[in-house]
Amino acid sequence: MARRIGILGGTFNPVHIGHLRGALEVAEFMALDELRLIPSARPPHREAPQATAEQRLAMVELAVAGEPRLAVDDRELKRDKPSFTYDTLESVRGELAADDQLFLLLGWDAFCGLPTWHRWQELLVHCHILVLQRPDADSEPPEALRDLLAARSVTDPQGLLGPSGQISFIWQTPLAVSATLVRQLLAQGRSVRFLVPDAVLAYIHAHDLYRAKTDS
Ligand code: ATP
Numbered sequence: 001m002a003r004r005i006g007i008l009g010g011t012f013n014p015v016h017i018g019h020l021r022g023a024l025e026v027a028e029f030m031a032l033d034e035l036r037l038i039p040s041a042r043p044p045h046r047e048a049p050q051a052t053a054e055q056r057l058a059m060v061e062l063a064v065a066g067e068p069r070l071a072v073d074d075r076e077l078k079r080d081k082p083s084f085t086y087d088t089l090e091s092v093r094g095e096l097a098a099d100d101q102l103f104l105l106l107g108w109d110a111f112c113g114l115p116t117w118h119r120w121q122e123l124l125v126h127c128h129i130l131v132l133q134r135p136d137a138d139s140e141p142p143e144a145l146r147d148l149l150a151a152r153s154v155t156d157p158q159g160l161l162g163p164s165g166q167i168s169f170i171w172q173t174p175l176a177v178s179a180t181l182v183r184q185l186l187a188q189g190r191s192v193r194f195l196v197p198d199a200v201l202a203y204i205h206a207h208d209l210y211r212a213k214t215d216s
Pocket of ligand 1: 008009010011012013017018019022105106107108109110111132133134135175176177178179180181
């Protein structure tokens with residue numbers, strides 16, 4: 001029987017409840033066999049993160065431990081070249097059966113940035129795209145995505161057919177949390193309890209991450 005695999009890439013700097021709760025709800029709603037969180041090594045569009053790749057990976061591993069629907073995939077950290085999403089999808093797809101369904105989860109902000117991505121128009125060769133809302137984001141997609149949406153979007157995400165090729169918008173509990181917010185709070189010496197899992201919080205404190213550095 002065809003499997004249903006989801007992937008959520010990101011810097012996870014650090015992983016937070018917006019990622020985790022969204023991923024879990026999508027995994028349940030879409031009846032995925034597995035949803036893999038894929039930390040990026042050298043994100044092509046972002047400034048270098050403050051935690052190391054190994055630390056970001058360790059936090060994602062702690063976050064999903066004991067949750068059978070979620071898994072961690074470290075393939076982007078094993079590469080020595082930039083981790084383009086297209087390459088990751090091609091690599092994951094190469095390990096699946098031809099009729100397995102692959103779903104790429106993108107937050108709305110990431111989806112809106114799609115036209116700047118390497119080979120973005122070919123992503124749908126390998127996967128379907130599920131767009132997650134972000135409560136703090138604009139509501140209009142960029143002009144460059146209009147034709148793609150007109151040609152490929154499907155109203156009901158549960159109606160996505162075949163291994164790849166379509167786009168749907170998916171509802172999940174809106175959580176206006178970002179890694180930027182988590183880092184800002186920590187830099188101000190404030191608590192991020194309940195914005196990240198307790199195990200991640202303990203790791204952040206144990207490794208003294210994201211604190212504003214003082215000269216004293
Ligand atoms: P930063 O604040 O550092 O930009 P981030 O919180 O957006 O980070 P990323 O690791 O860049 O986190 O996000 C990975 C993916 O998860 C992206 O597709 C992003 O849109 C999505 N995402 C992140 N936070 C949320 C959230 N609160 N709700 C829905 N999707 C989210």
